[in-house]
Amino acid sequence: MVLSVHKANIIVMQILPISDIKKEYPNQWVLIGNPELSEPEINGLIANKLVSGIVLFASKDKREIAYKAAELRKNVETTVCVFTGEIPKKSYFFLGN
Numbered sequence: 001m002v003l004s005v006h007k008a009n010i011i012v013m014q015i016l017p018i019s020d021i022k023k024e025y026p027n028q029w030v031l032i033g034n035p036e037l038s039e040p041e042i043n044g045l046i047a048n049k050l051v052s053g054i055v056l057f058a059s060k061d062k063r064e065i066a067y068k069a070a071e072l073r074k075n076v077e078t079t080v081c082v083f084t085g086e087i088p089k090k091s092y093f094f095l096g097n
Helices: 018-024 062-075
Strands: 004-007 010-013 015-017 029-037 050-059 079-083
Touching (some): 050 079
């Protein structure tokens, strides 16, 4: 689901706090544009530092985010992808190009 409104070829995107994002998209992978972090340092978990951002796309399937990310991030400066639920302790995630 893309959270944007198209009016006369102008895309209006709403900045949401992380608490609203978690309520709106429970247990989903969420691609967030122009994230605001509580600390500018990128060391550590970004999910713990995320304050707000623009929801570009959300899905229960992280592969769907990966397929659409390049297209969706054209209108924002930076993006992060977070999971809004609890990640099982024995899960592994691979990041790549």
